[in-house]
Amino acid sequence: MTDETSRPERGTSPQDDEPTAKERMRSALGPEMASDAVVAAGEVASPPRRGVRGKVLLGIAVIVALQVAGLFLFPPFAGDDPDGPFEFPRDAINANFELPAPVVVLDLDASQPPSDQLLTFDLTIPSSIFTSWIVMLVIIALVILLSLGIRQVPGKRQNALEYVYEGLAGFATSLGGPAARRYVPIFVTFFLFILLSNWSGLLPFVGRTLELRAPTSDVNVTIGLALVAFVMFHVEGVRALGVRGYLGKFFSLKGFKEGPVNGVIALFVGFLEFLLEFVKPVTLSMRLWGNVYAGEIALGVISALTIFVIPVAMLGLEVLLNFMQALIFSILALMFTIAAIERHDDHEEHHEAHEPEMPEGNIEPELPRGTVAA
Amino acid sequence: MNDLGRAGAYLALFSEIAIVLLVTTLFGVLLGYWIDERVNTLPIFVVAGLLLGFGAGGLAVKRLITRFLASFDRAPDQNDRS
Numbered sequence: 001m002t003d004e005t006s007r008p009e010r011g012t013s014p015q016d017d018e019p020t021a022k023e024r025m026r027s028a029l030g031p032e033m034a035s036d037a038v039v040a041a042g043e044v045a046s047p048p049r050r051g052v053r054g055k056v057l058l059g060i061a062v063i064v065a066l067q068v069a070g071l072f073l074f075p076p077f078a079g080d081d082p083d084g085p086f087e088f089p090r091d092a093i094n095a096n097f098e099l100p101a102p103v104v105v106l107d108l109d110a111s112q113p114p115s116d117q118l119l120t121f122d123l124t125i126p127s128s129i130f131t132s133w134i135v136m137l138v139i140i141a142l143v144i145l146l147s148l149g150i151r152q153v154p155g156k157r158q159n160a161l162e163y164v165y166e167g168l169a170g171f172a173t174s175l176g177g178p179a180a181r182r183y184v185p186i187f188v189t190f191f192l193f194i195l196l197s198n199w200s201g202l203l204p205f206v207g208r209t210l211e212l213r214a215p216t217s218d219v220n221v222t223i224g225l226a227l228v229a230f231v232m233f234h235v236e237g238v239r240a241l242g243v244r245g246y247l248g249k250f251f252s253l254k255g256f257k258e259g260p261v262n263g264v265i266a267l268f269v270g271f272l273e274f275l276l277e278f279v280k281p282v283t284l285s286m287r288l289w290g291n292v293y294a295g296e297i298a299l300g301v302i303s304a305l306t307i308f309v310i311p312v313a314m315l316g317l318e319v320l321l322n323f324m325q326a327l328i329f330s331i332l333a334l335m336f337t338i339a340a341i342e343r344h345d346d347h348e349e350h351h352e353a354h355e356p357e358m359p360e361g362n363i364e365p366e367l368p369r370g371t372v373a374a
Numbered sequence: 375m376n377d378l379g380r381a382g383a384y385l386a387l388f389s390e391i392a393i394v395l396l397v398t399t400l401f402g403v404l405l406g407y408w409i410d411e412r413v414n415t416l417p418i419f420v421v422a423g424l425l426l427g428f429g430a431g432g433l434a435v436k437r438l439i440t441r442f443l444a445s446f447d448r449a450p451d452q453n454d455r456s
Contacts, residue, residue: 171379276434283393327382
C-alpha cells in the first residue's frame with residue numbers, strides 16, 4: 001500500500017492531505033471547465049436560500065396585509081355595545097373575549113328565546129354550526145375538485161389528494177396495526193374536519209363577524225364530535241366481539257376461578273373500567289375545546305394590543321398547535337376504537353408476550369392504484 | 375411512522391394521561407362532596423371520592439400506557455418488516 005492510498009494518521013485532518021474538490025475537478029477537467037463545474041456543483045449542493053427567504057417574507061407580508069384588511073373590513077367592536085364608540089385598548093381586549101355561548105344565526109323555534117347558556121339543546125343554528133357547514137362544504141368541494149378525472153397515471157391534483165390521504169392512512173395503520181385499516185376513512189375525516197375547523201378561527205373575519213365562529217371553539221361542537229367517536233368505538237366493539245364478548249371485557253367472571261376474593265376484586269376493577277369509558281368523551285371534547293378556545297383568545301388579545309408584528313409569530317404557533325390538536329383527537333379516537341375491538345385476553349397475551357401477531361409484508365392500506373376516497 | 379406522527383402519538387398519550395387523572399379525581403371529589411352535603415358528613419366522602427377518583431385515574435392511566443405503548447413499539451417493527 002502506497003502513501004497516497006493509505007488513510008491519514010490519527011490526529012491529522014483529512015482535509016490537509018486530500019486534494020480539495022476544486023483541485024480534483026481541475027485535474028480532471030482542466031482549469032477552464034473546472035471552475036464552471038465547481039460553481040454548478042455548489043449551486044446543486046446548496047440551493048439558493050434567497051428563494052426560500054423571499055417566500056417566507058412574502059407569506060408574512062400576505063398575513064400582515066390580511067390582518068390590515070381584516071381590521072378595516074371587519075373592525076373590532078365592543079362586546080357589550082356593538083354600536084357604541086370603540087375605545088382602545090379596553091374594547092380591543094374585550095372584543096376578543098368571545099362569549100362561550102355561540103351567537104344564534106337562525107332560530108328554528110321562535111316561540112322560545114334563544115338560550116345564552118354554555119351547553120344548550122335549543123332548536124337553533126348557532127354561528128359555530130353555520131361555520132362548520134362552511135368547513136364541510138370546503139372539504140367536499142376540495143375533494144371533488146381534486147378528484148375530478150381520476151386516471152391510472154395521476155396528475156398533479158390527483159397526486160396532491162392521494163399524497164394527503166395515503167400519508168394519513170399510512171400513519172393510521174402504522175399506529176393501530178392492520179386492524180386500523182377499516183377505520184382509516186373516519187380517522188382522515190376527523191382529522192381534516194377538525195384541522196380546517198381549528199384553522200378557520202385564524203382567519204381575520206372569523207370571530208369578528210357574529211355569524212362566523214371557529215366550530216371547535218364552541219364546546220357544543222367538540223362534545224358532539226366526542227360523542228360521535230364514543231358511539232363509534234362502542235358500536236365497533238360490540239360488532240367485533242358481540243354484546244356478551246364486549247361486556248365480558250368489563251364484567252369478567254374468570255377471576256372467581258382463583259377464589260371469591262379475586263373474583264370480587266376483578267368485578268370491581270371491571271366496573272371501574274366500565275365507568276372510565278364515560279370519561280373518554282369528556283377528555284376528548286374538553287381538551288380540543290380548551291386548546292382552540294384559549295388559543296383564539298390569546299391570539300386575539302395579542303393581535304389587538306400589538307398590531308401586526310408579534311401576531312404573525314403567534315399565528316405560526318397557533319397553526320402548529322391546532323394541527324397537533326386535530327392529530328391528537330384523531331389518534332385517540334382511532335386508538336380507543338382499536339382498544340374496543342381487541343379482546344381482553346388478546347390484550348393480556350400481547351402484553352405478556354410483548355410480541356405482536358403481525359402479518360409479514362406491507363402494512364400500508366391496500367388502495368387501488370388511481371383511486372381516492374372522498 | 376414519521377417523526378411528526380410519532381411526536382403527535384406521544385403527545386396524545388401524555389395529554390390523555392394528564393386529563394384523565396384530572397377528570398377522574400375531580401369527578402370523585404365532586405361526587406363525594408355531593409354525597410357529603412346530602413348526609414351531612416363532610417369531609418368523609420370527599421376524601422373517599424378523592425382516593426377513589428385518583429385510583430380510578432391511575433387504573434385508566436395504566437391501561438392507556440400499556441395499550442398505547444404496545445402499539446407505538448409495534449410501529450417500528452412493522453415498518454422494518456415492510
